[in-house]
Amino acid sequence: MTLWPDHLFLVGCGNMAGQMLSRWLTCGLDPARVTVLRPSGKAVADGVTVMTDYPAALPAGATVLLGMKPYQISDVAEALAPLCAADTRIVSILAGTLLADLRARFPQVRDIVRAMPNLPVGLGEGATALFTDSRTAPQAREAVDTLICPLGLAEWVADEALFNQVTALSGCGPAFVFRFIDALAQAGEALGIPADQAARMALATVQGSATMAARAGDSPGQLADRVASPGGMTREGLNVLDADDRLFRLLIDTLTAARDRGEAMGRGE
Numbered sequence: 001m002t003l004w005p006d007h008l009f010l011v012g013c014g015n016m017a018g019q020m021l022s023r024w025l026t027c028g029l030d031p032a033r034v035t036v037l038r039p040s041g042k043a044v045a046d047g048v049t050v051m052t053d054y055p056a057a058l059p060a061g062a063t064v065l066l067g068m069k070p071y072q073i074s075d076v077a078e079a080l081a082p083l084c085a086a087d088t089r090i091v092s093i094l095a096g097t098l099l100a101d102l103r104a105r106f107p108q109v110r111d112i113v114r115a116m117p118n119l120p121v122g123l124g125e126g127a128t129a130l131f132t133d134s135r136t137a138p139q140a141r142e143a144v145d146t147l148i149c150p151l152g153l154a155e156w157v158a159d160e161a162l163f164n165q166v167t168a169l170s171g172c173g174p175a176f177v178f179r180f181i182d183a184l185a186q187a188g189e190a191l192g193i194p195a196d197q198a199a200r201m202a203l204a205t206v207q208g209s210a211t212m213a214a215r216a217g218d219s220p221g222q223l224a225d226r227v228a229s230p231g232g233m234t235r236e237g238l239n240v241l242d243a244d245d246r247l248f249r250l251l252i253d254t255l256t257a258a259r260d261r262g263e264a265m266g267r268g269e
Ligand SMILES: NC(=O)c1ccc[n+]([C@@H]2O[C@H](COP(=O)([O-])OP(=O)(O)OC[C@H]3O[C@@H](n4cnc5c(N)ncnc54)[C@H](O)[C@@H]3O)[C@@H](O)[C@H]2O)c1
Pocket: 011, 012, 013, 014, 015, 016, 017, 037, 038, 039, 040, 067, 068, 069, 070, 072, 075, 076, 093, 094, 095, 116, 117, 118, 119, 171, 172
């Protein structure tokens, strides 16, 4: 199987789809195989065709990436569905939008996959959740998997009922980690470390720890214990995070709020 679709047609190319495309181009996708539909008409990358309106037809065997905002699905589907053929493939990164909703809007398309990437895909270090149903052909599922692979980790989710949960964890996750980096730096500053120095040290600490956790055979919990010398400083700090499952509860509340918003968006709210 070839790595790249015959043609990639992106509907919207903002923060997220832009990162995916950037990584694909870096990994060898021929820009001549890419068309981007974006209202601004702003150039995307050398060789990539940009359109401000829908073409008369989609290239044969096109893979369409739905990369606009979820609330735009009605307008987009109205214009796009008539252009889709049986061999059109759809990959949707729309948060909250259920496969059944996409199936209802694109009845003639057999292969539809939901994908939930996160921003580090641009570096090839992202995490993307994937879901489809049995109507999608196995070859299409494999082709989408192959397309997502250069973006980092790809995880198929067996039950769509979990899709908002994985979106909360990995799709939204970078924002939560960025907040943690800031909070760590600000806490250091509150304890008297100069702000710029605290910011550099917080970032390097998170970066180094994440790389170490990714490479280590030990679990993050075991690694935390290796930092914490018995009777030492780290254990006192961990005791604060662990008391009454403080950090754990905070993260459950955080993921729950994000998940609930995904469910509301799925209801069109
Ligand atoms: N930002 C993330 O981290 C992230 C992660 C996973 C999934 N997503 C999903 O990606 C999608 C886009 O989010 P984003 O953060 O990139 O937003 P964004 O605002 O950066 O990008 C949206 C893009 O859609 C374009 N657009 C607007 N109206 C359009 C129309 N009618 N037709 C075609 N294109 C149109 C805009 O020009 C813009 O480039 C959303 O559905 C979101 O749920 C985002």
